[in-house]
Amino acid sequence: MTEGATQPVLRATLEDVARAAGVSLATVDRVVNRREGVRAKTVARVEAAVAKLGYRADVAAARLARGQTFRFAFVLPTGSNSFMTNLSEQVARTAGWLAGHRGFIDIHHVDVFDPDVLAGALENLSPAYQGVAVIALDHPRVRAAIDELVARGVAVVTLVSDAPSSSRVHYVGIDNPAAGRTAATLMGRFLAGREGTVAVIAGSLSLRDHTERQFGFHQILSSEYANLSALPVIEGRDDSDRTRDLTAALLARHADLRGIYCCGAGNRGIADALEASGRAREVVWITHELTEHTRRFLVRGTLDAVINQDAGHEARSAARVLLAHCSGEPISPDQERIRIDIFLRDNLP
CATH class of the missing domain: 3.40.50.2300 (Response regulator)
Structure with a gap:
């Protein structure tokens, strides 16, 4: 390497943290994953090493090591609505990104204008799903179906149209x-x-x-x-x-x-x-x-x-929120906020 060349920045590993803290890899794993059984002084030493090295957990790698995967259902409208067609295409694109994070998407098209049809579709979803994103009708039957999913431990995100009095975990859409x-x-x-x-x-x-x-x-x-x-x-x-x-x-x-x-x-x-x-x-x-x-x-x-409203942003946001919720990770509210755009003939992208 020539003089003055920049050294490549390598991501710190758990092994690096263990060496810096002078403890075993198993101890670092317990501290990083907030498990009990480690003395307070040792926890402080490990946390100091984490901060010094800038260690960040590779969540996808951890899921891979545990053999953990998630499957999500996106319940979208039938019909020829151009925006919803675009949203469906964006969800399909997002599925490629999500697969790299050990998450998988199935798209279900139903008549969201009919509360009985929509509620029935939610009630009959496979128990294999850990998360659901749905264009929601704010209707008692639909709210009840969402509440039943959440009571079974399924994370539900409403997409584009909300049902705020339901137990859904997040709404992805504009104000x-x-x-x-x-x-x-x-x-x-x-x-x-x-x-x-x-x-x-x-x-x-x-x-x-x-x-x-x-x-x-x-x-x-x-x-x-x-x-x-x-x-x-x-x-x-x-x-x-x-x-x-x-x-x-x-x-x-x-x-x-x-x-x-x-x-x-x-x-x-x-x-x-x-x-x-x-x-x-x-x-x-x-x-x-x-x-x-x-x-x-x-x-x-x-x-x-x-x-x-940006359909691509909404599809990615719904997937990120479901993945974060199922993984126990925080979300960034600013990243998931969907903005309102105004387009005239003069500022078309």
Whole structure:
């Protein structure tokens, strides 16, 4: 090695800690794993050596040595929702990373809009699963199914849509009331004092994320934009054919319709109806999730803004949280916080 070259930094091992502390490898293992039977003075010596050497446990290697593996179920929606398709693809990609950590993912697609179907799917999951990530309906039957899983020792993470009064261990998703408030502020500013009505289209008010978004939206629209009045929420079940018909009826019925806020999916149907009406440039439309379709509508000018959550971040976060919970490891709240992104035509990635 030439003079001045940097020495490679080697990761400290348990053997290094044992040598530095002047104790046996078995003693170091007991201290590091917080097992009893070691004198306080020896514990202090080992901990000092750990700090000095910067020793960090290789959790994956430890699981491998113990022959320990984890299997997780991701329960995702059926249908052609582009965001959910993207989320499913991201979960499949995350499965490759997780396998290196001795964790394995199975994806189950069910109708999450039907509480009996979703609850039944959770109730009938194999006992081989140590963790479950689910797009949750905030419904008594679904909450009961989550609680039963947790009571059996299965870690449950809610993904995208929460069931906060259940026993789930963590929610992975954006702050949905804040997302709705953001959409209302954008709507009010885009319309710049124009008077009229605004339509709100949800997928289902049984999904907590849709309910919380429309709540946040109404909260700001009613308190800060007196020139605009929100029409009663309608449910499109995230189906493009259904949202096309609903949007066409809204446009025909309300000549003063100034804006549409879609807090779910079914965006292809909304775009079709707006463009067929000839009012696409006149009605401000704000929706959720940047997909290949909403990207195209933004570029075309039919859509004005997208409130987005990163599906890849959510898939990885759910896997990390489940793995950490099953391994007894801490999570980093900042790393697992899902941020709200706002995309216009001008800042598309």
